[in-house]
Structure formats: C-alpha cells, structure tokens
Amino acid sequence: MSARILDGRMIGRAIRNRIKTDVAELSELASATPGLAVILIGDDPASRVYVTNKMKACADVGIRSTLIEYPKDVPAEALIQSIERLNDDPTIHGILVQLPLPPHHDVRAVLHAISIEKDVDGFHLYNVGGLVVGDTIFSPCTPFGVMKILDHARIPVEGRNVTIVGASNIVGKPMALMMMRRDATVAVCHAKTRDLAQYTILADILVVAAGVPNLILPQMVRTGAVVIDVGINRLPDGRLVGDVDFEGVSRKASFITPVPGGVGPMTVTMLLVNTLSAARRFVEQTHGPIPAPVHPEDITQLA
Ligand SMILES: NC(=O)C1=CN([C@@H]2O[C@H](COP(=O)(O)OP(=O)(O)OC[C@H]3O[C@@H](n4cnc5c(N)ncnc54)[C@H](OP(=O)(O)O)[C@@H]3O)[C@@H](O)[C@H]2O)C=CC1
Ligand SMILES: Nc1nc(=O)c2c([nH]1)NC[C@@H]1CN(c3ccc(C(=O)N[C@@H](CCC(=O)O)C(=O)O)cc3)C=[N+]21
Ligand SMILES: [Mg+2]
Numbered sequence: 001m002s003a004r005i006l007d008g009r010m011i012g013r014a015i016r017n018r019i020k021t022d023v024a025e026l027s028e029l030a031s032a033t034p035g036l037a038v039i040l041i042g043d044d045p046a047s048r049v050y051v052t053n054k055m056k057a058c059a060d061v062g063i064r065s066t067l068i069e070y071p072k073d074v075p076a077e078a079l080i081q082s083i084e085r086l087n088d089d090p091t092i093h094g095i096l097v098q099l100p101l102p103p104h105h106d107v108r109a110v111l112h113a114i115s116i117e118k119d120v121d122g123f124h125l126y127n128v129g130g131l132v133v134g135d136t137i138f139s140p141c142t143p144f145g146v147m148k149i150l151d152h153a154r155i156p157v158e159g160r161n162v163t164i165v166g167a168s169n170i171v172g173k174p175m176a177l178m179m180m181r182r183d184a185t186v187a188v189c190h191a192k193t194r195d196l197a198q199y200t201i202l203a204d205i206l207v208v209a210a211g212v213p214n215l216i217l218p219q220m221v222r223t224g225a226v227v228i229d230v231g232i233n234r235l236p237d238g239r240l241v242g243d244v245d246f247e248g249v250s251r252k253a254s255f256i257t258p259v260p261g262g263v264g265p266m267t268v269t270m271l272l273v274n275t276l277s278a279a280r281r282f283v284e285q286t287h288g289p290i291p292a293p294v295h296p297e298d299i300t301q302l303a
Contacts (some may be wrong), residue, residue, distance in 0.1 A: 001213075002250060002251060003227070003249070003251075003253040003254055003255055003256040004253075004254065004255050004256075005164070005250075005256065005257075005258055006149050006152075006153055006228070006255050006256065006257045006258075006262060007258075007261065007262075008145070008149060008257060008261055008262040008263055008264065008265045008266045009131075009152075009261050009265045011148065011149055011266065011269075012145075012265040012266050012268070012269035014152075015148070015269050015272075015299055016057070016060065016061055016269055016272060017301055018293075019061045019063075019269075019273060019276055019299070020060075020061040020062060020270050021293070022276055022293045023061055023063060023276060023279075024062060025293060026276070026279060026283065026290075027062065027087050027279060029283075029291075030283040030287055030290060032093075032154065032279055032282065032283045032287070033062065033063070033064050033279075034062075034064070034093050034094070034276050034278070034279035035063070035064045035065070035066070035091045035092045035094070035124060035275075035277050035279070036054075036055075036058055036063055036064070036065040036066075036092070036093070036094040036095075036096065036120065036271075037065070037086045037089075037092045037094070037096070038051055038055060038065060038066070038067050038068065038096050038098065039068045039069075039070070039072075039079075039082070039083070039095070039096065039097045039098065040055060040067060040068070040069050040070070040098045041069075041070045041072060041074060041079070041097070041098070041101055041102060041105065042070075042071070042101070042102040043072065044100075046234075047098050047100075048174030050172060051067065051098050053185075053268060054096070054268055054271060055067060057268045057269070057271070057272060058272065059238045061272055063067070063272060063275055064091075066206040066244060068082060068086075068161045071100035073102075073104075073165050073211040076105070076106065076109065076110075079105075079110060079113075080109070080110070080113045083095065083097075083110070083113040083114055084113065084117070085239075087114070087115040087118060088111075090282075090286075092118065093118060093120075093275060093278040093279040093281075093282050094118055094120035094271075094274065094275040094278045094279075095114045095115070095118045095119070095120070096120060096121050096271070097110055097111065097114070097121075098132070111123045111124055111200070112124055112125060113116055114172050116137060117137070117139055117155065117278065117281060117282070118259045118278060119137070120140050120141075120271060120278055121138070121140060121141065121170075121271075121273050121274075122136065122137075122138040122140035122141070122144075122174070122274070123140065123169070123170065127139075127140075128169075129173070131174055131177045131178070131181075132177060134181055137281075138274045138277070139174070139178070139270075139274070140170060140171075140174045140214075140267075141266075141267045141268075141270035141271045141274065142170065142171050142174075142175075142204050142209075142230060142263060142267045142270075143171060143174045143175035143178050144178070144270045144273075144274075145176055145263055145266025145267050145269060145270045146175060146178075146207060146228055146230070146263060146266070148183075148269075149204070149228065149257065149262075149263070149266055150226070150228075150272065153255060155205070155226055155255065157179060157182040157183070157184050157205065158182060158183040158184065159183060159184070159185070160184050160185070160204040160205055161184070161185050161187075161202050161203050161204045161205070162179045162184040162185065162186050162187070162203060162204070162205045162206075162207065163186075163187045163188075163189065163199045163200050163202060163203035163205075163207070164176050164179070164186065164187070164188045164189065164207045164208075164209070164212075165189045165190075165196065165199075165200065165206070165207070165208045165209065165210050165215065165216070165243070166189075166190065166204050166208065166209035166210045166230070167188050167189070167190040168207065171209040171230055172188060172190070172209050173188070173189045175207055175209070176188045179205075179207075179247050184205070187199045187202070187203075191210075196215075196220070197219070197220040198240055200216060200220040200221060201220060201221070201222055202222070203221075203222060203225055204222070204225060204226065205225070205226045205228065206221060206225055206226070206227050206228065206242040206257075207228045207229065207230060208227070208229050208230060208231055208242070208244055209230035209231060209243070210231060210243050211231055211232075211243065212231070212233070213231070213233045213235065213242075213243065213245055214241075214243075214244075214245050215243045215244070216229075216243060216244040216245060216249060217248060217249070218245065218248035218249050218251065218252050218274050221249050221253060222252070223252050224252075224253070224254045225252070225253050225254065226252045226253065226254060226255045226256075227244055227249055227255070227256045227257070228257050228262070228263065228265065229242035229243055229244040229246070229256070229257050229258075229259050229262060230242070230243070230263045230277075231243030231259065232243070232259060232264060234259075235251075235263045240259060241259055242257075242258075242262070244259075246258065246259070253295070268270035273299055274298055274300070276300065277300040280300075
C-alpha cells in the first residue's frame with residue numbers, strides 16, 4: 001500500500017481563497033478590515049520566521065497585521081499594558097503572542113491578559129474551557145487545522161480509534177478534546193507513556209505532535225491508518241522533518257501528511273479563519289447582525 005498524501009498547502013489555499021472573498025466583503029459591508037496584532041518577544045530566529053510567514057499570509061488575504069516587538073527582558077507590566085491597549089483598539093480584532101516566550105516570563109499571565117474576543121490562538125482559559133464543554137469562541141489553530149484536513153478528505157472520525165502522541169496545551173490536549181467532540185475513542189500519549197507502540201498500533205487515526213524525529217516507525221502503525229504528522233524538526237543538515245518516518249510509514253498508512261506541506265500551512269490558515277471570525281463578531285456586536293458569507297459550509301466552525 002502507498003498512502004495518499006494529505007496536501008495541507010492545497011487545502012489551505014482553497015480555504016484562503018474563500019477567506020479573501022469574505023474579508024473583501026466584510027471590508028465593504030462594514031468598512032471593517034480584519035486586523036491582527038502579533039507580539040514577538042525576544043530574538044529567537046525561528047519565531048521570527050514563523051511570525052513573518054503569518055503576516056505574509058495575512059497580507060495575501062487582505063487582513064491587516066501589525067508586529068509589536070519587545071526585547072526578551074521586557075518587564076511584565078509593559079507587556080500586559082501593551083496587550084490591554086490592543087484589547088481596547090477597535091481596529092485590532094485578533095491578538096497573537098508568539099510562543100515560546102523567553103524564560104522568566106509567565107506565559108499564563110500573558111495569555112490570560114488577552115481579551116477572549118480577540119484570542120485567535122484559542123489559548124485563553126475561557127476558550128480552553130469552551131473546548132471542553134463544546135462552545136468555544138476560537139479553536140486552537142493547529143488541531144483545528146487537523147480537523148479541517150480530515151474533513152476535506154472526508155475521513156470519518158466518529159467511533160474511530162484516535163491515538164494522539166503529545167499532550168501539550170497547544171496541540172495534544174485540544175486535539176484530544178476536538179476528537180472527543182466528534183465521538184472518537186481517544187488515547188493520549190506523552191513522554192512517560194510506557195510502550196507507545198501499544199497505543200499507536202490501535203489507531204485508525206494517529207496524530208503525532210511530540211517534536212521527536214522518527215518517533216513513529218512503520219511497525220507502530222496499523223495497515224490502512226490515517227497518519228497526521230504535526231511535528232516540525234530541523235535536522236543538523238538543515239532538512240525539515242516531522243515526527244514520523246515518512247518513507248516507511250507511507251507504505252502502511254492509507255493517508256499521511258507530509259512535513260513540510262501538511263499541518264503547518266493549515267495552522268496558518270486557521271489563524272486567518274479565526275481572525276476573520278473575530279472581525280465578524282466585532283462588527284456584529286457593534287453594528288448588529290450582518291449577512292453570513294455565501295459558502296456551502298461555515299469555514300469558521302469546527303463542525
Ligand atoms: N505544524 C504545526 O503547525 C505545529 C507544529 N508544532 C510542532 O509539534 C511538535 C510538538 O509541539 P508542542 O506540542 O508545542 O511541544 P511540547 O514540547 O510542548 O510538547 C511535546 C509533547 O510530546 C510529548 N513527548 C515528547 N517526547 C515524547 C516521546 N518520546 N514519546 C511520547 N511523547 C513524547 C511530551 O510529553 P510530556 O508531556 O510528558 O513532556 C509533550 O506532551 C513540535 O515539533 C512542534 O514544533 C507545534 C505547533 C504547531
Ligand atoms: N502563539 C503561537 N501560536 C502558534 O500557532 C504557534 C506559536 N505561537 N509558536 C510556534 C508554533 C509553531 N507553529 C507553526 C506554524 C506554521 C508552520 C508552518 O507553516 N510550517 C511549514 C514549514 C515552515 C518552514 O519551512 O519552516 C510547513 O510545515 O510546511 C509551522 C509551525 C505555530 N505555532
Ligand atoms: Mg508547548
């Protein structure tokens with residue numbers, strides 16, 4: 001068997017084309033161009049590359065974005081004040097604080113200062129809680145993007161065995177909650193899991209987000225499984241790889257996401273989706289209801 005490639009660049013492009021139309025429509029209808037503020041703290045070169053990519057993606061669909069930069073030793077109060085100013089700024093609909101923060105910063109205090117209406121990353125406690133009970137405002141972009149990949153390929157989730165490798169707050173845990181909401185049977189593995197293969201082999205859908213190259217080998221994957229590789233690892237030779245042995249696992253899986261070109265582009269796409277959604281909410285709250293965009297499905301919803 002040779003797995004079919006789930007092409008995140010292509011799926012992302014299709015969604016972005018629709019966002020572009022919706023952004024133009026919203027700009028015209030309510031003269032509200034969606035605006036995203038990106039806060040970058042410190043001088044991590046990888047973070048800078050990601051931030052640049054996100055802002056470029058915004059520009060491509062007509063979303064305005066502003067970069068706010070701070071040195072790594074910025075005082076906590078200055079950071080919180082900056083976020084509060086953005087919370088009050090009517091031209092800003094989404095606020096993203098690029099992670100990881102330099103050491104010594106209190107990640108929670110920073111994330112929780114963001115207005116829940118502008119929390120386009122979905123990292124605020126309110127949105128995390130919303131995910132648990134099933135009525136979140138914003139879904140975290142990476143697992144949201146994974147759900148969109150599965151839906152696009154018409155891969156059913158209900159009743160299937162889903163194993164998630166990685167239990168972080170930004171990927172593994174919200175992924176588990178989204179899969180539960182879609183009535184999957186979910187196992188969540190992490191660094192202290194004994195005998196990882198025992199869980200991965202059961203999976204109809206295997207989502208891997210550990211940050212360990214070649215963590216998932218062919219013998220750990222069930223024939224015909226759907227394999228979603230969230231991992232992003234830069235090897236010493238400069239190559240970018242995921243957490244899955246792509247060559248080997250491709251021979252057993254029915255579908256697989258490549259790295260690059262799989263989940264990564266979908267993460268950025270869902271950030272655009274959430275920012276559009278935030279702008280629509282803002283307009284509706286200040287001007288009253290506006291007509292829904294004319295698409296067969298609502299791209300801003302988890303479904
Ligand atoms: N494609 C995309 O859009 C995105 C990609 N990423 C990538 O996904 C990966 C994970 O990111 P993130 O969740 O932020 O990372 P974290 O480092 O926050 O979490 C990693 C998780 O994987 C678990 N883990 C680590 N090693 C193993 C192992 N050997 N076996 C089983 N589980 C293990 C950890 O377990 P424990 O909890 O016990 O420590 C932890 O739960 C990274 O490569 C990151 O670059 C991240 C965000 C977006
Ligand atoms: N507040 C916050 N929100 C995030 O969503 C967030 C974050 N902080 N910190 C870092 C992680 C990581 N992340 C990625 C986004 C895009 C790609 C992406 O576009 N990847 C391309 C390749 C990019 C490359 O070539 O390096 C791909 O997989 O094809 C990857 C990873 C978002 N994150
Ligand atoms: Mg983390």
